[in-house]
Amino acid sequence: MxxxxxxxxxxxxxxxxxxxxxxxxxxxxxxxxxxxxxxxxxxxxxxxxxxxxxxxxxxxxxxxxxxxxxxxxxxxxxxxxxxxxxxxxxxxxxxxxxxxxxxxxxxxxxxxxxxxxxxxxxxxxxxxxxxxxxxxxxxxxxxxxxxxxxxxxxxxxxxxxxxxxxxxxxxxxxxxxxxxxxxxxxxARPGTNAEGLHQGLGVRAALGLPDIGFDDLSPTIRSTLNGPRNTTSILNSVSAKKKFEMLQIWPNGVAPTRESAHRFVAQNGHFRLSVPDVALIQGFPDDWPFVGATYMMLGQIGNAxxxxxxxxxxxxxxxxxxxxx
Ligand SMILES: C[S@@+](CC[C@H](N)C(=O)[O-])C[C@H]1O[C@@H](n2cnc3c(N)ncnc32)[C@H](O)[C@@H]1O
Known part of the structure; x- marks a missing residue:
């Protein structure tokens, strides 16, 4: 620019x-x-x-x-x-x-x-x-x-x-x-198409996940620096929990890296998020080098x-x- x-x-x-x-x-x-x-x-x-x-x-x-x-x-x-x-x-x-x-x-x-x-x-x-x-x-x-x-x-x-x-x-x-x-x-938000606007992606498409016949915006990501300390859950509400279930995404126990997220598959088989995934859902560049423990990196992302x-x-x-x- x-x-x-x-x-x-x-x-x-x-x-x-x-x-x-x-x-x-x-x-x-x-x-x-x-x-x-x-x-x-x-x-x-x-x-x-x-x-x-x-x-x-x-x-x-x-x-x-x-x-x-x-x-x-x-x-x-x-x-x-x-x-x-x-x-x-x-x-x-x-x-x-x-x-x-x-x-x-x-x-x-x-x-x-x-x-x-x-x-x-x-x-x-x-x-x-x-x-x-x-x-x-x-x-x-x-x-x-x-x-x-x-x-x-x-x-x-x-x-x-x-x-x-x-x-x-x-x-x-x-x-x-x-x-x-x-x-x-x-x-345009997913599921709508307004003329003259780019088509926005649902969170599964944005993360490059397979098509399961359903996609939508991610619920609001919570800052892990507000509320219980040191949590690695980005869940904001009961309705967010339901939406993540429909999206087949696991929002608790967010892993520090994509590798560790893939190693520890969520019990229900849903996609476990990692810090870089949450950063992507918040629109950060892929290489933005967050510093700190996992909850601290997620807090910086969720506050942004x-x-x-x-x-x-x-x-x-x-x-x-x-x-x-
Ligand atoms: C809502 S966040 C801001 C996020 C930021 N605008 C972004 O887009 O990433 C508020 C920030 O204010 C910081 N903060 C709180 N008290 C402060 C103070 N007294 N002086 C400087 N920063 C403070 C917090 O640590 C937190 O990072």
Whole structure:
């Protein structure tokens, strides 16, 4: 991808889902901040030339962001979703893991041309409308034109998974805001065929598994870093369990490699997933070198914005900034 000449900084970078999207869209990487040592190590291993602040150095709560003022065009990040996720207690601002105030502080200290914040789609539920208005939109609206909050579905961008994410996008320049168009679908979901769109694959086809007369999107992959520690199950719900059974895919005891997955066949004979398979279902490049124990690699994958979705958002922001020049 040709360089856009735009510089991007990433907060809460995790294993790099959104970072990959911005890189593919032609942004120059300025820095990533991530508190988890293993996730930061993934970024360093994947991109040795990137400036990655990890562990204590990556803790966004302690950073003076003014050092980046004038050096960044777009700030992006996905603060932890546990305070808002349906899978948690949904305590919002009362949850000490709520880091949206830090996202807002970083944006107002750096004052990039645009920001992109993302989270689980539950944050777009009416339950959190007051939270979003008070803690995210109102403080940013002083300096930015904030776009209508948008929920995007990863399957509309070719990812073989049910995965919705909410995006908050804002621009410093009114002209750029006027030129912004939220990404529209590039892919038809399996079983549908909309004219002009690429045909999206079901998860069995995406994994290259034999035809069993049934295929569909994978259920949402759960992050193994939320909930029970050290689990290697990506199961999110009872309905996900049923769907995986229909797909004849075994979502528990995910193996670190494809070789070990093949060696330990699931008791019911269904296809045992491995870390590279789960990465593929999340839209990561095949060679993305996740670091850490199996649950830790799966956590980085399950926390991520699928890169193809991040790419489209990054592209849409770049297009708006280019139009405003
Ligand atoms: C939802 S994940 C972000 C995933 C990432 N956007 C991606 O696409 O791969 C949130 C991340 O925030 C990190 N995090 C939590 N508290 C943090 C803090 N105080 N400073 C920096 N990172 C933090 C978590 O470790 C986690 O990796």
């Amino acid at each position: 040709a360089s856009t000449g735009l510089r991007s900084i990433s907060l809460f970078s995790g294993g790099g889902g959104l970072d990959i999207g911005f890189e593919r869209a032609g942004y120059d990487h300025v820095a990533s901040y991530e508190i988890l040592e293993d996730a930061a190590a993934t970024l360093v291993k994947a991109r040795p030339d990137w400036q990655v602040y990890g562990g204590q150095d990556g803790d966004v709560r302690t950073v003076n962001w003014k050092q980046w003022r004038g050096k960044v065009d777009v700030l992006h990040g996905g603060p932890p979703c546990q305070p808002f996720s349906h899978a948690g207690r949904q305590r919002g601002a009362l949850d000490p893991r709520d880091m949206w105030p830090e996202f807002v502080r970083a944006t107002l200290e750096i004052m990039p041309s645009a920001f992109v914040g993302e989270n689980v789609s539950a944050l777009a539920d009416s339950k959190f409308a007051d939270y979003v208005e008070t803690n995210i939109l109102a403080p940013l609206r002083d300096k930015y034109t904030v776009m209508p909050v948008t929920v995007l579905h990863a399957a509309d961008f070719g990812v073989p998974q049910v995965r919705r994410r909410v995006f908050f996008v804002g621009f410093k320049s009114k002209a750029a805001a006027r030129g912004y168009r939220a990404p529209s679908p590039t892919h 914005v699928p890169p193809p979705l991040g790419y489209r958002v990054a592209q849409a922001v770049a297009a708006a900034l280019a139009r405003s020049k």
